[in-house]
Amino acid sequence: MSGRGTAIALRIAQAIPVVIGVVVISFVLTRALPGDPAAQFAGIAATPESIEEVRRALGLDKPLLQQFFIYCAQLLQGDLGQSISTGRPVVSELAARLPASLELTLTALFVSCAISIPLGILAATRPGSWVDQLCRLLVTAGVSLPTFFTGIVLVYVFYYLLGIAPSPLGRLDFVYLEPPHVTGFFLIDSVIARDWETFGGTVKQLVLPATTMALFTLAPIARMTRAAMLSALSADFIRTARASGLSRRKVLYGYAFRNALLPVVTTLGMVFSFALGANVLVEKVFAWPGIGSYAVEALVVSDYAAVQGFVLAMALLFVFLNLVIDLAYSVIDPRFGTSAK
């Protein structure tokens, strides 16, 4: 156990320079944006004096290095600053929006896994067959479309033409009440509140954006499942298992799949962090109140604190995710931990 503990501690230690790097780069990047936030937020009909006033109020008249140290000092106190455009603390903005993005991404990944893993296994058991080829074509087609395009086409067909999807406006139609806030995930919160109607409403809103995201994430998961299954199936222990007369089912799911799970989980982790970034575009199409659309708006108006906060939150999430994957390894593969560098 202590070996595993050390390995995890080492992972956390490795993450520290990454977080520092992210803080520095996001600071430099926002300052490199060509826009002048003081001019932007001084509003229409601003005079040079009022722009200077705004600049002082935002602390942007100080030298860059000093601004950076002020920012770092605030960070250490857990203060991400105030978003100028919304006038609210960045922390509360992120807290309100992160669950929305996570709910969408996780639902999409769930749907995607439910389709792509069986598809990958099916393809791996009959490599080279028409099933394999068809699977390959389908998932590749899915990943070849820009997500915003898929999203708009889905809205057009299912909402505008057929009228079977609800209006593509955020997480919940205004007919429903937001469930009492527990986790921020409407699906979970509505279950906790035993409010099945709201639960249904949430699901309805989720279908189209989640499908859009899922289509995009099918390919990597299906491919990795297929590849990992193929390599597992050709391994010696599978031949042994077959030779010793174990049922086909038992061999496939009990042994081969368990061994193929490791690379699939790794892929899943990467797909997750990638999908969270790609959310930006889907959120825009579906008016989804997530952090992606928030970051885009903030970037365009040079809202420094908001951009920095967003990037930092995503980086922390990424580090955390890698930690979880490492932990998942140790559950799936008992050999982990002994060989950790």
Added chain:
Amino acid sequence: MKMTEITTPAAPAPAPPAPKGSGTLKHIGYVLRENPVTGLSFLMFAGLLISAAIGPWIVPYDPLATNAAAVLQPPSATHWFGTDNLGRDVFSRVIVATRLDLIISVAAVTLSFIFGSVIGALAGYRGGWFDIIASRCLDTIMAFPLFVLAMGIVAALGNSVANIIYATAIINIPFYARLVRAEVNIRREAGFTLAAKLAGNSDARVLAFHIFPNALPPMMVQVSLNLGWAILNAAGLSFIGLGVRPPTPEWGIMVAEGANYIVSGEWWMALFPGLWLMLAVFTFNLMGDGLRDIVDPRRRT
């Protein structure tokens, strides 16, 4: 999706019946016969290359010429893919855009390939402090939400073709560097490396000619997948308004602009460039699979 193929460079298929006296050509031929989809992807790639090369000379209209008298015309015999909101011929624009899109993706991938390889090879071969610093820098880039990082870079530097290429290249470097680093690291102490060193080869030579080539097969796959992804990335940037400057035709910008016209019934403005974009990304993805089969040393006997 570029992160997919890092951990398992090759999917070993069931051992193929070894063709006798297997040369590279025969092997390719075998892979193509075995896998018609791969053959198809190579054909489609050839088609893309041809339209990129001669596109501007064969299209029926000037892709930039506006015609206020013929705006938003549906596809017809005169305008195969219809016309856009300024009366420009969508077919001509789609074909002419091929070159720019290929340039963006090829240039971005080449840049990240070169820089990624150099950083990764040095980190893997030298180890020590350089390795640690390089790895942490790469981790830092990876920890960014990549699309937003690309957005930030383009917003900061301005939205020219060159900057879109740089942004796409930067966010891809870690994938190559990590791949190369891992491969080099494994082979640093291998017998053939030591043999080459004993034979009097310099470190740089050993690295470049003996170790690095081993990393090429998995990288080829990565390259072809990234080519497709680079196009999607540029399209995404266009969608939020940070793409190529108008009036230059580019698929992503055309889809992004056309998307606003879908609900009002002018589907052709988004559909055809979207179809072409998809076709190109599709081609690259399928080629990636095919390349893997061809370059995978385990498939040769």
Added chain:
Amino acid sequence: MTTTRRNFLKTGAALSAMPFFMSLPASAAARDTVVVASGETINSLDLHRTGTNRASYEVAINCYDRLIRFGTKTTPEGGVSFDYSQIVPELAESWTTSEDGLVITFKLKPNAVFQDGTPVTAQDVKWSFDRAVSVGGFPTTQMKAGGLERPDQFAAVDDHTFTVTLDRPSKLSLPDLAVPVPFIINSKLAMEHATDKDPWAMEYLHQNTIGSGAYKVIRWDNGQQLVYERFDGWVGGLTPAVKRVVRREVPSAATKRALVERGDVQVAFGISDKDASELSGMLKVDSTPIANCVHALCLNTNFEPFTDPNVRKAIAWAVPYEDIFKTAAYGRGAPLWGGTEEITDTAWPRKSQYSTNLEKAKELMAASAYPDGFEVPLSIALDLAYWMEPAALLIQEAVGKLGIKTTIDKIPGANWRTASLVEKRLEFHLENFAGWLDTPDYYFFWAYQKGHLFNSSNYFNEEVEQLTNETLHMEMDDPEYAPKITRMFEIVLDELPRIPLWQPALNVAMNGADGYEFWFHRQLDVRTLTPVAS
């Protein structure tokens, strides 16, 4: 027994107790709820706060009152628009101006109350006006336009009498009190939330509406929706017909159109010109040209070739006005080209004497110091690309025929304002400015006077400077006014720092609602909306 939320609602219980909107689907509850889709985000409930965006002015309009407001009139297009020439009471019952024009005395409506029940007093008005001239930024600048600069100009004589003292009489002072900025705040409530660091309660008003207006904001989900609920004690005008207005933010134009077409929202505010022209056959669409607003092509005097009058005129004759109006505006709004050279009226915006004549343009270009043309970037704003991009592409093509080679620069939000208006460094660009106060001299003050914000061409002409200063505060029925104004028109249309293209329209589509009125502030006044059975 399990009670689902909706069943619970059907019983009607606790409707008022719950702090936010819950009701039957909008279609079923058309009588008391209207849903509005808007593309822009509201980022504050307080207009006076630094960083408050334009869309947020809507809250000041619907939730607060001013002393006075403009009347309304029927437009030639059949819609209803504000009437600049007519000022009517809102919180003030009556007002008088002293003989010398320096003191305006307002009598407040005695029965006016804030939404928390406390009566509206002159002290509240004084506090609110003091706030507007003290907080800096846009509100202070706008107040200045009407000669309202310092707190000592405002006085509460008694609970219901309030005076404004001016440094000099101006025709802009009274209208400037009818714009959204001088709204009246419940000062007692605000003071409870004020601190030493925040004497004007900016933090509290950012999140809360504490006015006497027709609606209050009962729910605000930043970036998603804002819910207004009617305040039944309103005395500022006729009681609104709609109990609740839900304003949903819909960033995608395509989605906005689909929503209103399907009737899932009753009002789609600020739809594109194209959607407006296509929906106008099916739904009720209002496209009123925006008062005192001109989409213009600007030629910066800091760029050498643009100081040559022949070059400027060549460009003005080369611009394909008709094509731009058709493809960028889909014919919505009003053309601003092909007018007469002789100027006989003071109507503004007015048609320029130019139209598309490539021969003439080429002749002028050949006569200029740059017969072979030159290269120049043509800059447009990313946020306004919907009209600027098609217009820029057509202009690029047209001036290309004169040998002027352009590259189109799309500049994102924050940078656009800095580059075009603050630093005024864009050589060749598209711009639009709309004056809230609907007089030509006001437009000239902002767009043609040296150093002023919207003069993005760095234009300077001594005579225009002087004439603008003279006419700015002059009554419009002064016999000297008209000749001076026509002279100003003459000069700027000849010198062409800004080539007028067209006067844009604000498009609003309605499906299940009516009663929309166009206002100069270009925001939705929900107080006049009425539901219609669809």
